[in-house]
Amino acid sequence: MTAVELAGITKRFPGVVANHDIHLTVRKGTVHALVGENGAGKSTLMKILYGMQKPDEGTIAIHGEQVSFSSPADAIARGIGMVHQHFMLADNLTVLENVVLGSEKLYGIGAKARRRIKEISDRYGLDVRPDVLVEELGVAARQRVEILKVLYRGATTLILDEPTAVLVPQEVDALFDNLRELKSEGLSVIFISHKLGEVLSVADDITVIRRGTTVGTAVPAETTPRQLAELMVGSELPTPETAESTVTDRPVLTVDKLRLTAPGGKALLDDITFTIHAGEVLGIAGVEGNGQTELVDALIGLRHADSGTIRLVDEEITAWPTRRRREQGIGYIPEDRHRHGLLLEAPLWENRILGHVTERPNAKGVWLDPKAAQEDTRRIVQAYDVRTPGIDVTAASLSGGNQQKLIVGREMSHKPRFLIAAHPTRGVDVGAQAAIWDHIREARREGLAVLLISADLDELIGLSDTLRVIYDGRLVADADPATITPEELGTAMTGAASGHLEHEETPETPADASTSPESPEDEAR
Amino acid sequence: MKKFDKERVLLAVAGPVIALAVAFVLSAIVLIASGKNPVEPFALMFEQAGFSDIQVLIINQASMYYIAALAVAIGFRMNLFNIGVDGQYQLGAFMAAVVGAHADLPAALQIPLLLLTAVFTGAFWAGVAGVLKVTRGVSEVVATIMLNAIATSLIVYMWKPDVFGVKIGNNNTTGEMHESGWVPGIDMGAAGEVYGLVILAVLLGIGYWVVLNRTRFGFDLRASGASESAASASGVDPKRMVLTAMLLSGAIAGLAGLPILLGDSHTYNLNFPTGIGFLGIGIALLGRNSPVGIAFAALLWAWLDKASPELDFHGYDKEIAVIMQGLIVLSVVVSYEAVREWGLRRQQRRVGAELAAGHVLGADNNTTKEVAGR
Numbered sequence: 001m002t003a004v005e006l007a008g009i010t011k012r013f014p015g016v017v018a019n020h021d022i023h024l025t026v027r028k029g030t031v032h033a034l035v036g037e038n039g040a041g042k043s044t045l046m047k048i049l050y051g052m053q054k055p056d057e058g059t060i061a062i063h064g065e066q067v068s069f070s071s072p073a074d075a076i077a078r079g080i081g082m083v084h085q086h087f088m089l090a091d092n093l094t095v096l097e098n099v100v101l102g103s104e105k106l107y108g109i110g111a112k113a114r115r116r117i118k119e120i121s122d123r124y125g126l127d128v129r130p131d132v133l134v135e136e137l138g139v140a141a142r143q144r145v146e147i148l149k150v151l152y153r154g155a156t157t158l159i160l161d162e163p164t165a166v167l168v169p170q171e172v173d174a175l176f177d178n179l180r181e182l183k184s185e186g187l188s189v190i191f192i193s194h195k196l197g198e199v200l201s202v203a204d205d206i207t208v209i210r211r212g213t214t215v216g217t218a219v220p221a222e223t224t225p226r227q228l229a230e231l232m233v234g235s236e237l238p239t240p241e242t243a244e245s246t247v248t249d250r251p252v253l254t255v256d257k258l259r260l261t262a263p264g265g266k267a268l269l270d271d272i273t274f275t276i277h278a279g280e281v282l283g284i285a286g287v288e289g290n291g292q293t294e295l296v297d298a299l300i301g302l303r304h305a306d307s308g309t310i311r312l313v314d315e316e317i318t319a320w321p322t323r324r325r326r327e328q329g330i331g332y333i334p335e336d337r338h339r340h341g342l343l344l345e346a347p348l349w350e351n352r353i354l355g356h357v358t359e360r361p362n363a364k365g366v367w368l369d370p371k372a373a374q375e376d377t378r379r380i381v382q383a384y385d386v387r388t389p390g391i392d393v394t395a396a397s398l399s400g401g402n403q404q405k406l407i408v409g410r411e412m413s414h415k416p417r418f419l420i421a422a423h424p425t426r427g428v429d430v431g432a433q434a435a436i437w438d439h440i441r442e443a444r445r446e447g448l449a450v451l452l453i454s455a456d457l458d459e460l461i462g463l464s465d466t467l468r469v470i471y472d473g474r475l476v477a478d479a480d481p482a483t484i485t486p487e488e489l490g491t492a493m494t495g496a497a498s499g500h501l502e503h504e505e506t507p508e509t510p511a512d513a514s515t516s517p518e519s520p521e522d523e524a525r
Numbered sequence: 526m527k528k529f530d531k532e533r534v535l536l537a538v539a540g541p542v543i544a545l546a547v548a549f550v551l552s553a554i555v556l557i558a559s560g561k562n563p564v565e566p567f568a569l570m571f572e573q574a575g576f577s578d579i580q581v582l583i584i585n586q587a588s589m590y591y592i593a594a595l596a597v598a599i600g601f602r603m604n605l606f607n608i609g610v611d612g613q614y615q616l617g618a619f620m621a622a623v624v625g626a627h628a629d630l631p632a633a634l635q636i637p638l639l640l641l642t643a644v645f646t647g648a649f650w651a652g653v654a655g656v657l658k659v660t661r662g663v664s665e666v667v668a669t670i671m672l673n674a675i676a677t678s679l680i681v682y683m684w685k686p687d688v689f690g691v692k693i694g695n696n697n698t699t700g701e702m703h704e705s706g707w708v709p710g711i712d713m714g715a716a717g718e719v720y721g722l723v724i725l726a727v728l729l730g731i732g733y734w735v736v737l738n739r740t741r742f743g744f745d746l747r748a749s750g751a752s753e754s755a756a757s758a759s760g761v762d763p764k765r766m767v768l769t770a771m772l773l774s775g776a777i778a779g780l781a782g783l784p785i786l787l788g789d790s791h792t793y794n795l796n797f798p799t800g801i802g803f804l805g806i807g808i809a810l811l812g813r814n815s816p817v818g819i820a821f822a823a824l825l826w827a828w829l830d831k832a833s834p835e836l837d838f839h840g841y842d843k844e845i846a847v848i849m850q851g852l853i854v855l856s857v858v859v860s861y862e863a864v865r866e867w868g869l870r871r872q873q874r875r876v877g878a879e880l881a882a883g884h885v886l887g888a889d890n891n892t893t894k895e896v897a898g899r
Binding site for chain 2: 044363366
């Protein structure tokens, strides 16, 4: 029984083919993974299936019946639901309100709707509480609300667009349990991803898409990540491992007893102390929301420490405003590039100026130098392989990976002494990921100090020279990236271990010793 | 890349053209609904635009609209809505009139003094809203609306004979300004005189463009408008930027009444034009905050104002022009947003298309590649 069958789908945009002769068959009651690099044509294909665009050729069949969608409403009516990568929830409304919003006709907005939500939540193990405000929910819970929203509208086929990009390993496992629950109830899931390990662990079938066309299918049981990646990019899979250590003994960034409190007095960061040397990558592992964002904000100057000091080489910069920090050599690859790294509707060359408006080649004195900035943008575009037809196009028209390469190129162009790299390869395809790693590694060889924050534990372990674990605003543990495994790190991230993490040795006496004075305090908060 | 340039021009023009077309059609419908000929009023108004005396009136009026709209546009460029331009320019003109009536310096000093008086008064009045916003988080929309009301009352108070006022018949005035503060007009013969300060409007327009597009400050301001979060991360101090933008907006607003004050009325009296600040909002919108666009929009508005009285002589209500202005503002808001979204989507598609077709920057123009950078 097929839930969805796409046959011979071709979509042309003026002068070009975005999708070409695509075949995709999703069996009912399975998780079907669609993998491919960014820009391979996954999103176009999903937009076609979700009714946002019409194919020029080819047919769509849902449960064996040929259909033609002219809007997402048609697709929803046929039981197709989409969970977008960027959540579309109103923070200041409750879960119930978010779910019924736009579908008030289904079960009303009151008790009946609440009952229905509970019912769906229980049936698929989503653990969604209808009356909580969305702003109080974590990322994983929000995602479950999104899934529930789609189910509430009667979806039998769910499209999940890179659902694991924002989750930590434990949350990913929980999500996969939910997906298994869904498929055991006879629903079908189309799972878009480029995290191959996850794809292999959850999918029943895999379709690989490259350059706009389906290049093959795979059965997870008989495929290794490497084979899949090669199918996907047509080349070798990059690895983040760095060969020899380039760590020196010259401290570049010294943070001492940094403390940051929320308006209510709760400590967001407490007693943060670390040193990053020239040529060193310090990786911070942690479940999202444990103070990483605040730490980055404090380092770049978006928030100012309540106590403690930050030193850059031999200057104390604790009180410096953001601009001065950036001028003095702090590079910043933000966690959320759309909010903090780019002006989406501005051309690329203006984005090249952003953050470095006072520096050459962007400015001479108080005057901008658009010519030089444009010239330099062209250089970045080429040196960092930003795929764009020109530098006058808006940043919004580039794919995520290319936007990120532009940001990396921009930050590296000002020869930073210290680089904050928050999730530098999030939502970036394999090719761009390798390029970004290379750039970080190369700069590191030249003496750059890097603070790396990432949810991708392989990336953290592979790139870092030193690892620290952040939990509830404190650096609770450290580990040697040469020996630690992602699983061990994952455990420490939940706050279950502290002190120095040793490979294959469950943290015993020394760890316990350092845990005990801390834990009551943690409970208290 | 030329293609994208053409694209930008197309997008820039599409919005206003669509909006104007829609507004014309809707106005015609209003005329039909009231049983009138839907075409003749426009024909009459177009005819008016051909007369040189009307042209002078249009240019004079447009100069004030232009300055007011620039003041609004500065705010718009960083997502600040300065509704207080009206109060700021009235107070600015009032204070300039008062100073002009009491100080008597040589013209070379007197005129700059009056301009600065207006600039500082306007900036001060807008600055109140700016300070409230950055220190107390008061919405600038609310604060400036209130300040408009306060400005009106303040002017009524200052008109009292025992403050700055001089009663001339039934009219409240600030007394005649000394002649050294009069700005001579540009003589157009029988058509009348163009205000000398029309030049000031042009200079302000050029200055606006230069500051926004060619200075670091302008970049920061535009960045703040485009994305507050990205601007802060780039090193812009958001509070300082809000305050600076408010002060600048108010400073320009303060000048909006001066072309007529220094060029014609030479006193601030009951007949002094009011409401220019509000019209400036619509004009800035229609002009897409661009100095050239605003110039066209200001001329259009002034034309509707100055050509419409003729309608009364032909059995039409001149208010049709006001209806039209309203319809333009409405359709502008809708059509710009539609065109903007359409343009973004279109560009995304085209970039995708170009990339897939292999038109990657640097793939075929290797000549410019290596020179930059080091």
